[in-house]
Amino acid sequence: MSALLKLAAAVSVIALSPTAVATASAQELSVIASFSIIADLAKNVGGDRVKITTLVGPGGDAHVYEPKPADAVAVAGADVVLVNGLEFEGFLERLVEASGTTAPIVELTSGSEILSSAEEEHHEGGEEGHQEGAEEEHADEEDEDHGAFDPHAWQSVRNAEVYVDNIAVAFCSADAAGCDTYKANAEAYGEQLIALDAEIRAAVAQIPEERRTIITSHDAFGYFEHEYGVDFVAPEGVSTESEASAADIAALIEQVRADKASAIFVESITNSRLIEQIASETGLTVGGELYSDALSSEGGPAVTYIDMMRHNITTIKAAILRS
Structure with missing residues (x-):
């Protein structure tokens, strides 16, 4: 049995402990970001209303990351868990299971333009595209090992804009009182992303x-x-x-x-x-x-x-x- 699973019961106790609940800030949304890029996007949307814990920090490789018991404790106490999806976080399923969290697991790629891992075609529409691709047969061994879709969707700034919209929706759902703030932050940051997209296109030209x-x-x-x-x-x-x-x-x-x-x-x-x-x-x-x-x-x-x-x-x- 893995260290994460051994601690699952203990994590549940910690998550339900009155002491733990009492020490949490009533005005601060507890957010888990699976890796550093998502954490930065979430910070720009959440501002001072969120406390972000990043599982795979700067310089870390989420492809090969092995969760620690402390990660399970953090996920157990989260209000929102933000992930990329598309099998990018190979550790995610066992971590969520070990934590016993009831927080929503929000896949930020939902609604993005998604490319196949072989880059031979692309699908639009998030979950619908995922389901269609799952029904296809892929002879390429790499696709079988790492999924049918390329998970690095944030490398398109336009997809990053979709991530930001999804984060704002998730934060509004978890903290209705802060929704106007989240929407305003997302809009302001979105303008920066639009300018960034234009800057990249001009450089490539x-x-x-x-x-x-x-x-x-x-x-x-x-x-x-x-x-x-x-x-x-x-x-x-x-x-x-x-x-x-x-x-x-x-x-x-x-x-x-x-x-x-x-x-x-x-x-x-x-x-x-x-x-x-x-x-x-x-x-x-x-x-x-x-x-x-x-x-x-x-x-x-x-x-x-x-x-x-x-x-x-x-x-x-x-x-x-x-x-």
Whole structure:
């Protein structure tokens, strides 16, 4: 039996304890965010009315995260649990079961434009799209291991706007008294996201179309590619748990040698050795570090979602244009 399940009974007692209830602020909504990007979006919507606990913090990899007993305690006492969904948080089901929480588990990708993990097609409409895809057969082994859909939907700013709307709805449902505040915050932050989307499009427009193919560690930028027209090639799949085969690496090296890739980048959550190997064998210079699945720690270049997206496009553009 896992440590989480061993503590499940104890967690239930803590969640129901009168002392625990008495110490909670009556004006503060207790929110669990599954990882750092969601936590930042939630902070912008919730403001001072919410207390956010982040399970997978800055620099963490939610693909491989192993929950701690303290996580189960936190989830047990939450008013709202915000998650990405699309099987991004592989730990989620067992954590929720261990916690015994009665809080709503809100999948923020609901209503977003969702891409298949093979990037061959896309589905719109959140849960409806999920159900349709679940009925399809996928021969690709990676799809079977990591789900039929690419979970990195936040890499499209327009999808991030949907996340924000879903957060506001969840907060209003849990705290009706604060609903006007949540709606106003979401609207104000949404304006910032609209400006960010336009900024990214303008930056991409300055990159010649024939030079918009780049290499990253794992396949986390499909939504960025779909939305903004930069072609990302990765030796690993949509999850960092997958490993590139020798054949995959060889094919990628041949593609680079055929001058089809303009730049190569490491990712903040992955081991850089594979990218450095490819760079060494192709003569490309590593163009910098991109942030895909997690924000940076304080003092880094990607401490917020907007900072992350701006850093990524600035790094991509600079590396391509100087190569």
